[in-house]
Amino acid sequence: MSFELNRRLAARREPLPTSATVDPVTASIIRGAMETVCFEAATHLGRAASSPIINSSNERNASIIDAHGRLAAVAIGTPHLTFVSQLTVRYGLEMFKDFDWGPGDVFLGNDPDYGGGHLPDYNVYAPVFDDNGELILIQALQAHQGDTGGKDPGGFTLEATDIFTEGLAIPCLKLLHRGEKRLDVIRMIERNNRFATFRGDLAAMISAVQLAVRRLEDVIRKWGADAVKATINAEIEQSEKRLREEVSRWKDGTYEADVWIDHDTQGTKDIKVHAACTIQGDQLTVDLTGTDDRPNLVGVWNTYGNTRSYIMVQVAAAIDPGIVKNEGLFNAVEMIVPEGCIAHPPPNKPAALGSFHPACEITEAVCIALSQVVPERATPQVYKIGMPNAVIGFDAKGQMWMDQGVDARSMDSSAVQGIDGWGSSCVGLGNLLLSEAEDLESRFPIINLSREMTTDTGGAGQWRGQPGSLNVKKVLAPTMAMAWMVSSRHPLRGLCGGEDAGGYENRFEVGTPNERRIELSALAQLPAEAVIAYQHGGGGGFGPALLRDPEAVKDDVLDEKVSLQAARDKYGVVLTGSLDDYDLAVDVAATAALREQMGSAKAA
């Protein structure tokens, strides 16, 4: 629990010792088998879990770590979680002797200061030994839990100044010893969670990991431990090589970007994330020096393990999507993250909200910097949302319920060169399924009044950002609502001349004398019938708006994604006809004239 530990955990690891070699086709077959095991484990968890965030939102991922703590294979989940699993396991591996690792053991870790992301991300992992008792692999399964036993339900405490406020931190805990459940331990973990469904979730995680271990034992038996080790070595080497090949095609130089967070949870304004991406031959270096390090900031601390992951998410987006995701990517990228800055906090800082911000600003800064060299793959893999409106109440039996606010909506879906922003969010979040009104309203005393996209909130550009949606809901019983707002003054940035997205905005008790805009954060008691309205930010635009095909602008107006006014003011497109009669047409001459005039005004 120190910077020293972080340095040790993140240090580059050696290949597995083996003199065996394996041909590329066999390697690819063995890797496929390991990825399938990950898929099976995550699928099993998704089917058996009881909390919606796992079984419905799919916030879970599986990865295989090798005996040296290297990421060997991944499947499913989100990129953001995928790249963080290995450090937690590496800490566990340091305790191999002390904690008496053996076949049949299952461990749990979630501690941000011991390689973890944030407390809600429970990482359940188990070693896989070969028939000679040699440790070959560790199967890890990570899933977001609805609660962590801290001050506030859900694990997010706006004013927390240390990790202990947020809940129970677990560096490495043995849940099963040699196949036997340690019931005392499991009961204690279950006790530190507010939700009844947690028991089922933990049981599902354990059984899913056990299933994966059995499958991996079969894989090792079938191919031999040496072939598996040689495969992992070869695959990691290959991914590093592939990433380096991509980087060597990028133009040498240093590309920088600043991204700002509106404020921390206590109102300290303009938190800065700075990224400098340097390309020299086949070496990519991402340097976060210059990122805010004011020690008094609250709630905007992103763990080191997370920072590494959120950098890698955007690097992975910038390369051929076919490159296999494993430790090789980390081997190819140098990351400089100053100790003590908000991207590498000192021990005991709270970590829950940091996984939102500055985590996503780190990703965004890397994206903006890289957009100068790989524009065709530059689109931010982020969620600029602060904390959605979590609504908490108690049912007739006194049991707590919570609507996490992860509703169907559109936010932060930016354009990329040649493709308008589409769908509900960036591709990286495409495995998460959002809650639907008909499910939530059957469970909670809430009515979803609206959640349509808001015209003109997508960043203008040659390729347009998707508009953000306005989610309006009414609570039918007195409840508590919690939120943290950012990305209002500093919305998601447009790229390569594209305009920024529309920002976030949140209002409580809409339509009453108490109506108020939540500028910073809220922890409010709402009376029955209160209406809350959450405007999500849109996606950023890509390329200059004046270059957008006027016919596409006309279609945007017909679709009410862009207003007639904005068609003229932002895109320089003059339309004739009426939207009401669906007979809009581009006035080609007037458009050309207006665009020329706007272009020269801009140049001047």
Next chain:
Amino acid sequence: MGYRVGIDIGGTFTDFALLKGDEVILHKNLSTPEDRSVGVMTGLKKLAEKEGLALADFLAQCDAIVHGTTVADNTLIEMNGALTGLITTEGFRDEIEYRRGYKENIWDVRLDPPKEITPRRRRLTVPERVLADGSVYKSLDEAAVREACRKLVKQKVESVAISLLFSFVNPAHEKRVAEIVAEEMPGVPISLSHQVLPRAPEYDRTSTTVVNAYVAPRVNHYLERLVERLHEAGYQKRLMVMQASGGVMTREYIEGAPIRVLASGPAGGVIGSAHVGAAKGHPNLLCVDMGGTSYDMSVVLDGAAPAEAGWNMHHRYLIGVPMVQVETLGAGGGSICHVHNGALQVGPASAGSEPGPICYGRGGVQPAITDALLMLGILEADTDFAGGSFSLTRKGVDAAFAKIGAEMGYGAEDAAFDCWRMVNANMSQAVRRTVASKGLDPKDMVMLAYGGNGPVFAAIQAEDLGIAKVLVPKASPTFSALGTLVADPAIDEERSYLSSADKVDGERLKGLWQDLEARAGRYFTDAQFANDQIKARYQLKMRYPGQNWTLAFDVRVNQGLGDLSFVDAGIGVRAVELFNERHMAEFGHVRDDEMPEITGLRLVTSVQTPSPQVSAGTSAPRAAAKAARSRRANLGRGYADTPVFRGSDLRAGSEVAGPAIIEETFTTIVVYPGWTACVDDAGDYELVRT
């Protein structure tokens, strides 16, 4: 007893299976894409000729014509359905665009959006709101509906989907909207969400309804024309149509929700498999169908192919109606082999049938799996291929694999062998993923292989997966047509009902089942089936609170509709017991301290109709068959002189020990080393590990 005819239309061939007493007669002719009913009539004439009858006489003696169609699938592949509009609840205009956040590839930032069936300008909203309990929170603004119609008319909309929130609990608003649309847009087909998919949540229901509206005019038009042609030619009974749920039903029923025929082709194959497997004493099957472009996998459990309504994405749209689950991998004979950044890859791109693999000699230049099979000696050049329609050529094949080999650092034959290994591994992994999402282990199953290429790879994959036995039916090339013949008339519908299991309202449950009974009863009566012929399975869908996926199970199975006496005071307790049993079987644990909830109920009705008899076992004495010839081939263990058998030489009881190749008319069966093939009394092949 009269004839029964099963017809399945594929991309290249239209397949026919004629059931005459216990005998099955197969026929195949080319499909006619411009008007597919032409190919159907041609085939029927051929069958009539075979029976020595005039078409009219033959058709007059047909008890049933059962048809599987790909019209809906083709509409979505080509995206040329009706210009569709959507009317939905105010505030929910964009659900279909959000897709609940789903995107198909989380790593590819250049992923294109799906082509929109209803772009935002054709998604119009009306003020109204029904709540979860069915109460009206906001009354319907009829003027707004008329205004929406005006806008849709302006845009020349040809088909309208209506999907309002909680319409599956209280459809009053949706029905009223439909009335107004019918007034304002006379003649335009309307799809109502509470009829197409009466369940939560809104994205699933809306997507299904919108796709239904999109394909409905084409499907209905096609079926109407076919019915007309059949009628004119002398067929007097109802045309039965295959559904993706694995049952068939009258054209009149399909007309109400044509979405039900989407993906029905593969379902037919699975139903055929279940029938054959069950007859041979193998109720649990892993069915694999490998053709030219894809490898389709499905699971048969306890002799049935359960239709599930889940997260079924088809052509990038969610289709929520119950479907026999068929997973598809882009791996077939036409799958292209290539080297990408130093890695050998097979598929998913396919050479298709035109130009096809290089060895088809039709101008293909990229090596495909069929070419690799030729290199390996599993197939042979210059002899009859695909039932004698043409022969393969070796020209250009060696050079293509030499090129791959050069990139990989070895020769052409090694390259071909690695392509074979690669496609094998891809298929095995895909099978594992398919069965994983069902909580099964392939080890416990028997593989049933069909399609032109299925039997080529079946045994080696079975070995990979720990499967000990493989069945290859003789009829495998026309399996889907046989499947339509096997499939029973069936209606599978559900209603939403949310309640904790300890607070079940028996009267409401009864009422909902009665609704479903009334619908099913009407269509079965219409199709001239008697009530006592109808097998009715009353199912509940349940989950523990917080779970998102439900488990469906039988609460009662009756012969004949109308007896709901089982819905008594004890129904809740029994439901919990049955649910826990299912949960234990599925997930290995039960949550004693949690009260499960009911999310819906389902009525699965079917009528058993005559099916082809499949015999099992081998009464003939076993005898080693005699090879017709031999050739140099690599069956996974290097090149060796390998005996080749002619399928037509083999008889019941014939045994072929691996390594060996058996050439059938439309397929090739590879008996890998360590396997033995035996022909049973039905002429089907059984491969076992020895």
